[in-house]
Amino acid sequence: MPRSRKATSSQRNTGAVALLIGTRKGTFILRGDRTRRTWKLSAPMFLGHIVHHVVLDPRDRRTILMAARTGHLGPTVFRSTDFGKSWKEAKTPPAFPKAPEGQNGRVVDHVFWLTPGHPGEPGLWYAGTSPQGLFRSNDGGVTWKPFSYINDDPQYREWMGSAQDGTPDGPKLHSILIDPRDPKHLYFAMSGGGVHESTDGGRTFAPMINGLETVEGFDAATVTFHDPHCVRLCPTNPDRLYQQNHCGIYRIDRPSNEWMRIGSNMPKKIGDIGFPMVLHPRDANTVWVFPMDGSTVWPRVSPGGKPAAYVTHNGGKTWTRQDKGFPRANAWWTVKRQAMTADAHEAVGLYLGTTSGEVWASRTGGASWTCLVRHLPEIYSLEAAEL
């Protein structure tokens, strides 16, 4: 699939940044000033709701969509057009079609992932759900419909596997990516179920799992067994994607179809297991990960209780530990796949939310870290909104 390498360059931001924080008990907005030194936390919004993702529409910088449910109540999407001052619920949230009488239809347990559409398609959004489903809205999140054929396709349903093949919180469709050069060029990932690509606007999708490893004893040729945790596409080089997988850190440079394990270059005692994958807004060779303990029974905490980000500036050939400012010991938290992000300032700001309810930030590309907020509920997602 030959494409021009040139993409719309990601512009430097010099304005204020706000962090949209989705937690197990509601949503918060942490507003920073232009210097990113002073931050003010909002009151909780939708207190008690389980919020998996809160995302600003970069096309208007006012509309925010929030994926939420409660312990009792079913999943929905809330929408604000005034940056969180007021909210309305979607008229028709993502839902699978009603099954014919006598058949077991699927039920959306929660909306897990939200992606704004291509800049040239205002109002278009994509959503990924648990269990795995792909949905689209053409009206800014007011109404949602199943998108593409994959939700009901027998082959895709086989690749999605059963609940046993998914994460402890249910199998998920996530990492919905849009090529900035072509709105018909799409990717998504499933935990479990691999990475998939469409070049025809979702009319067809195909797996993209070559080179990815699976858990020992499982056949890597079987799509079901692949568990990509987070896939990101380089904004300034959309032919390059990075992936934090259940089985390592990978990179792919299209048109190659072969993922290359770049996590093998991480320190052996740390390993290359984790959830988030964060890309530099302008340098396709610079990415950050936040490793977690994936040994034995998978504790999913910072290795040794010593949190650290790792950065590469050469596409994964070498990695550097970044732990200045983090606790030196006894910090048994980690960072979920949607809870680490970057802004677009000249000195890139990095932000992460922890499973223990803390927000940490670095104004120096990860060289040093400061805790901005403590005592929030468990953080599920954190997105940097450029104001």
Place this chain on the structure above:
Amino acid sequence: MIVHIPGALRSYTKEKSELAADGQSLADVLSTLDRHYPGIRFRIITEQDRIRPHIRIFVNDKQIGDLSVALQPDDRIHIICALSGG
């Protein structure tokens, strides 16, 4: 008939805890509620027309699992949020 609304759903009903509704069946009543309070039905009933796992619906004192159950005009319906802690 009267429908008792749990606290978790009163953001839909303008904080009303009891509503009057008509219908031949539980499905009818829930559809009527959703017309007046859009979105409320999907929070408690799945897209497969099943009551969600942590919701219970009682008609008078009897727990109901099937939306097609016939109702009488003087029935009292309780929607209950049940056992979903953590």
